[in-house]
Amino acid sequence: MEHIRMPKVENVRLLDRLSSRKAVVGTLYLTATHVIFVENGSETRKETWVLHSQISSIEKQATTATGCPLVIRCKNFQVIQLVIPQERDCHDVYISLIRLARPVKYEELYCFSFNPKLDKEEREQGWKLVDLNEEYNRMGVPNNYWQICDVNRDYGVCDSYPTEVYVPKSATAHIIVGSSKFRSRRRFPALSYYCKDNNASICRSSQPLSGFSARCLEDEQMLQAIRKANPGSDFIYVVDTRPKLNAMANRAAGKGYENEDNYSNIKFQFIGIENIHVMRNSLQKMLEVCELKSPSMSDFLWGLENSGWLKHIKAIMDAGIFIAKAVAEEGVSVLVHCSDGWDRTAQVCSVASLLLDPYYRTMKGFMVLIEKDWVSFGHKFNHRYGNLDGDPKEISPVIDQFIECVWQLMEQFPCAFEFNERFLIHIQHHIYSCQFGNFLCNSQKERRELKIQERTYSLWAHLWKNRADYLNPLYRSDHSQNQGTLHPQIAPCNFLYKFWSGMYNRFEKGLHPRQSVTDYLMAVKEETQQLEEELEVLGERLENLQKSQLGDNKVKSKQQDQSKQLRLSTSNNSLANTPQEYSNDLKSFPSRSPSQGDEEDSALILTQDNLKSSDPDLSANSDQESGVEDLSCRSPSGGGCLPSEDSGKDSDEAVFLAG
């Protein structure tokens, strides 16, 4: 590749983020798609792979006596600190990476070169896994109240909308086009979720171009049509997810919000979710806290609070809860918008849908939900997640926040979701990785022009193939939590929101619980299944044997060999476990005995490194078969459950505040 000035640098040191004393020496490679660090010496030769598209920023720090430090921060919250001996080399790597991390053409992205060795048919099947037509049918539309409108067939009305959207039956093409002209970027009100049981619906749009006094008859008729599509209710809620101040400021630019006086039978409501710039800064602040070296409890809590991150998460959840309540309990339809109706609106609609409909809490349903509310309705993935080099002010963790909302709900409702935390983390990872085509571009129109489905693979098929890894063992579809709406505690719920270290400190394995209940239960369930099978086999054999003995008493010793040895887990509950740095005082102690008498602990560290990764492309040993993990082994391995490019990291040491 022409952008790589320096394909290989030797004697590079990879610093442990938590302990500056620990560093490994190795070789750094730059390839067309990855940065790869290969550890020297040790037998394992651990590798750390980072996709270029995951790189968020590269910082070259002042040269020190030991070399030139280079810090790579990734969009999946990995931070890699390298020290390169020669300043010149470091500069070359730096320049190369800056270019590689910011591709200018879609064709440079990894998904166009990524080939999981599937044939054409399998690829096409993969893209068919999530089918929105099927989804709308599942919801119960088209029906007497809702129909597909084809005014946007060639993206003629709104280029950021999909070609097929559902609108009230009474909304004529004239009304739709008229309404679209009165809405920012022509994003007219369209159906997001329909509740079969009571005809209430969630619709979405952008803000009206009302300015201080403008009106639009068609738009008013459009809202009227939405209300009529729900005969059980005589009004609809219009939810503006912005803070009131922002919405008012928009009026000066000829935009704004609906005037209750002009629209018959609407109830207008502000929710107060901040805009993408506030969210970007908030995340930035929170990540700074995560990156602190041995922070005190106060540093951490102050930092977390100052970032405001959890406050924003709560605001999004509150909006979702409000809408879910309106639909489920009051039976009132809701129209949601923010400014353009593709960020906050997507967050809020999908949180509400998730609360309302247990289907979206299944693995397949969750894929459908993202496809529906985010991908099809033109969430600007390319701009928000910086896939191509663009305006840094467009970048914002919008879908990250939605994913965190789901996680917060999972913590409150442990049995309500079919999938586990790992599923969410992998989705987040791939939104940035550009390894699959799903999240490329800013709209359906652009994706179709690029022929994404013909040239790349679908993430959903990939996740579906490995779905065993993403199951929540506590989920049962017949469970009470999965009948109908979830009712998260509305108040006082502020302390229910927790910092998600599994995401934001994802690569600091030392910080996480060393044993995973999820993994343990999954192994137990796996074993249970084997037992069920064996029980059946044994039962059959017993029956046959008894029959044959009655018959001719033939000895069937052959069967003895077939006896399937069930691997009942006898694994010792092994944990790679070394003490962490609890005090600096120990360093000064002269008689640090080399014989630590701890063969058992240290030996286990090696086994720990067999990362259980369902993503061969993510894990360090990228060419290994993915299905090799021994699930009958019950030892829940501490950190080995996350997709990781960080096998270069020793998973078990962390620094602690010294006395």
Next chain:
Amino acid sequence: TDEWRLSCINKEFSVCPSYPPVVIVPKCITDEELRKVAMFRHSSRFPVLSYYHRKNGMVMMRSSQPLTGTNGRRCKEDEKLINASLRPGKRGYIIDTRSLNVAQQARAKGGGFEQEVHYPQWRRIHKGIERFNILQESLIKLVEACNDQSHNMDRWLSKLEASNWLTHVKEILTTACLAAQCIDREGASVLVHGTEGTDSTLQVTSLAQIILDPRCRTIRGFESLVVREWLQAGHPFQQRCAQSAYSNSKQKWEAPVFLLFLDCVWQILRQFPCSFEFNEQFLITLFEHSYASQFGTFLGNNESERAKLKLPQKTMSLWSWVNRKEELSKFQNPIYEANSLVIWPAVAPQSLQLWAGVFLRWNRPSQYLEEAQEEMVKIIRYNKELQDKVKVLRRHLAEVEAAGRAQGNL
């Protein structure tokens, strides 16, 4: 063992009223010498054995501060005792649970710490664990914050921060980890003390044992740990656990020392959910009974008081109730799998959480979490059932086959 012996020196609680009648001391120290050492230690709490690490023979001892005073008093017997706990050529750490400053100030009141000149084989480490009213205020602030009904996210986090509760948790846990690390990793013995050796000292010694010793992570083992390191070691429950968080009157001796210990255990349990035989409910139950109980276990300030009150005769023991089968099942962790290793918890702020099971107990919906617990129990139980069935069927099959073979051979 060869190096340690039981001493009945305190039979009538005559030497140290807050110690149990029988203590473990180095073999080479006579009772006479012990008496002298007791004179040199605060409240006569001379160094005794707290834990013996079988893996490498290292030990953890605890005591109160030495009464060195401003002019650096010495006590030969004390030095002999402490050195006697070391194996030849080995070194040890003295973990002082006070910051250096506080320890130095203590000299003015006759207390103090071991000078390294006089204890050349020992290295002293100071760790500041807070005491008494600071902890109590922290608890009051925390409970206030937890009961605040306002919806403001910001205020919640800053109140949590201002209570400093998690800071205390972090400090205690870190010190315990340090002690465990010295023993297991450095192969050194440890002496832990603060001022009286009845509060932070016990937090550190008992948590270190949970980290090091798998037996302490079983129900019985944990019970005996509490008996040994808290009740017999003379943690003044009567003084510390009188009023809890809602008292307006400032009780001088009130402090949630035991609760902090339980909180730390919960933090470890959360990080190693499969390594404990007991569950969170067990810890919560102990917390409740330490403040108010129909059982006599946590009454009184030490063994001597309990003996005087004739509690063993007059009241029921909590343990005998807890250990009944029907109660025990409530406290069992369904996913327990004995883990013989040392478990090293993470103590970074990201790794510690507020103990919602205690502090938010009345403010959060517990229904869904309980359902999750039940589901977990169901999964495990079903698995066990199947295992048994398979075993039975296998045996049956083998019998039938053997019978068949026998017939065929005929």
